[in-house]
Amino acid sequence: MTSFKKVAALFTLLILVMLLSACSEIDPDYGKSDKLSQDALLAESEEQKTDDEHTKIMSSDRVMSNYFDISLFDEENYSDIYLGKKFEINATYSGESLPVPTSLEDMAELGWNLSDGNEYNEKSLVFAYETIDVIFENANGLKVNAKCYNSSRSSVKLEKCYVVKFRIDNDFLVDSTNYKPFNINGITNTMAVTDVIDILGTPSHFYEVSTDSYYLDYFITKRDRRNGITVYINPIDDTVTAVEFSYYK
16 A cells, blocks of 8 residues: 555656646747847947947047047047138237238238338249248337238239238237237137137147147138138146237238
């Protein structure tokens, strides 16, 4: 009788095991989890790679990245940002207007004449497409450096050339009490580098002369990299050292 009970119990146990196995659903993803994880990681890696390509930093400069988005610049530190055709240069120096482009005659009407000691005078001959450095001076003895340009295909007298560029060095850094104020589209003697960026925005180009000397170029249009505003800065002292503004014609 005891043997019969053992056989019956064993038989019952086998039936229960078979029933429980029959009730378990088959997992359709069984054995696939590892592959799915690998695919997910691969997709994430590809997405990250695409993002990295879109934000690739071409410029090797790491100083100007403190002031604007360096990813906008290529390996030569040029961007596709311009002041625009409608941009007009408004410049004054010690309250005196300095328009560009202009002529020697118009400069004389504003009180500016060629200073003594210039290599060229009004009657000097200037070759075709030649640029001449000159110095203008007003009745108060204020001097400013400029460039005259012969845009014609033949030689002409200097008085027929356009004044296309001015440069003003910031003497506020030398004498903060008796300096000569300038204002070029809102850029003044006392500004920090961040002030320049706030007013003119991200430049079209920048260049490192040395660790304490950079310049920021603002081109008016993509077609002409000569014209516009150039602000010379000292990023270490956070100052503007000079400003050039030009418009070639």
